[in-house]
Amino acid sequence: MIINRSLSSSLSNKERFGSLKSLVLFVVIAILATSNTYAQASFETIDGLRYLIDSDAKTATLTANNGDQKYSGDIVVPEKVKASDGVEYPVTAFADNAFNNCKGLKSITIPSSVTSLGMSCFSASGLTSITIPYSVTSLGNDCFHSCDALTSITIPSSVTSLGDYCFSYSGLTSITIPSSVTSLGKSCFEWCRGLTSITIPSSVTSLGNSCFSGCSGLTSITIPSSVTSLGEGCFSGCPGLTSITIPSSVTSLGDYCFSGCI
Template identity: 50%
Template sequence: MKLGYNEIMITSMYFNDINDFINLELGVKRFQGNMERFHFNPIPLHNYSRRFFPNIETFHIYTESSMVFNDGRIIKLLIWYTVNYSTYLKEKKKGNICKHIEYTQSDRNKYGNTITPEVTSLGNYCFKYCNELTSINIPTSVSEVGYWCFYGCTSLKSINIPSSISEVGKYCFSECSSLTSIYIPTTITKLKGGCFRECTSLTSINIPSSVSKIGDWCFYGCKSLKSINIPSSVSEIGNNCFKKCSSLTSINIPSSISKIGNECFKECTSLKLINIQSPISTLGGHCFDKCSSLTSITLPSSIKEMGNSCFEECLSLTSINIPSTIIEIGYYCFNGCTSLTSITLPSSISKLGNKCFKECLSLKSINIPSTIIEIGFNCFEECSSLTSMNIDSLQYISEEKVFMNEPVLISIKIPYNLEIINGKNIEKKNINEFIIPSSITKLGYCCFSKCSSLTSVNIPSTIIEIGYKCFKECSTLKSINIPSSISKIGDFCFDRCISLTTINIPSSITSFGRGCFYKCGCKDELKQNKRIPIECFE
């Protein structure tokens, strides 16, 4: 195919450099004079390149830094870069053309709230705090709405976004507290962060199928929002997206969602039902925190991790099905779920985070599967109805308290692969039975301290050390047999064991800690043993 003059002229309009034009004419003789045929400059010009386009009538200015020429046949300028409305009016008087006109906040202060058809974009903060504005007509010439554009327009009740608009800036309609409805066209592909934040009168919104992402804080504090449809085009829901949407009663998460952000539904206090169809792997931290009306949630089998405080203070949640794909339950995950009566931990889980089930006041029993290798501190703190716990296997219990101050728990089965029971993790007022497996070699700091219902305990011959304050204030402990494997009794070990009347002291013990038998029930008998120093009773 042979290109003619018109075809090659159209083709050369896509050249980026003056050298491309020069080489075309030098390389092909029949294309000589191509640049002379142009009546406008197809590229930015400078002093050297200006002479190659002698017949320009309309000079195109592509950037603010471009050189401008008014010589020769040039009769008008065409400005491509964005100018404000005031600049446009000045250029218009000169007969020049502006292609991208932004209506700025200073323009609005000068010319009012009416947007003329020449405007192509609304600038950042343009109508911010325009409290007298009740309605607005955005012409179809507008393709972009800037950040914070209608922020705090407290009297704005409704708005129609024309289909010409492809982008709405962050916090664009934030705190439009009288806004009850809004139409979002299918040209919008992303709802940016904080877009409708604290639109407290917004009751419903239709998100078109063109939207792929709902940004951080997008509907935060929309306390009148009762329902929302998330289309299958959306792949990501940002952090804090629906936080404090206190009238939202149910929501369906489509299968297209790959990420649910941190605190996404936090404090949605009317949310009762959630259906997650998507194959997400992680629920963000505090995701459903304080959803106090939530009674049911369906979790997909793809989830591997539930973030910290994920269901914290879900006061109405009575049960939850944890899929067998979960490998970790984060800190405070079910903290304060006061109606949770039972929960089944699948064998896929390896870790329970700190204070994971704290204040689960209705939880009566729980089985810790053999796959769990770590229980965090205060994991079952204040679980006042917990009466039974079975721990199949464990490699680590936090050195802080695991059970701490629950008044009911009476029986704990410890796994047979644990080597050390660390300090304070067994502090329980109502434990009356405790079986120590033969794998244990050390009873650590404050191990059974204040177990005021513990009457007896069998110490296996594998134990070589009883730690500091190990049985301190076990006020109902009556007898204990210390095996010959033990060589050391820690400081204040049996401090104030006032009911302890029977204890044997094997010859293997070479070290008695300070105050180890202070106010002990059998102290008078033990004082007769000359191997025991007097400071053991002080």
């Protein structure tokens, strides 16, 4: 029994030592991996704009400015930026919140190298005009949320969907939706009070919950035969709506779909 206990104790110590070695090795690998990640991606301010430079992916992402310093005025974003390592990186995306709450922002020129605009990218900014290039394929959730001064926008045919709350509470009075768009996200145009009419292309198959809720200026709308369902509260709180054409393709109307349409 004594021999067995000794052997058991010896094995136990070996197991503990082995586990400790594994833990130390894991920590070392994690530290090295983190170091490599930060070595490959770093923030740089170039010509007044802040970018995340990814030397591994060879791309640059425009990000929000440091601290309370907000972007303002008329901004032209270049297709490529030259980083401190002397390499030119294409600007491929605008990060989440890149221009969020930039009240002094007036207009922006987006290069054709950009493919996506992040969540809340221009939310609550002072943006008055914008041209979205055909390279952009997606507009993030809340992308233009609360852009009071933005009254009109043309979406390129490269975009296939509009994210949740994409234009909610904005100053839109008119918008052109291309036939490439297949869905309008939840609350996509919620509380766009200045929106008086909108043409939904025949490519759209669904209208999200509260899609046009609170659009008090909306007087009429035609829903294409491609649409099969209207989400909950889709047109709720639209007192100016006097006529609507619902095609036979629609098989369900969400709860409170026309609530408050007096």
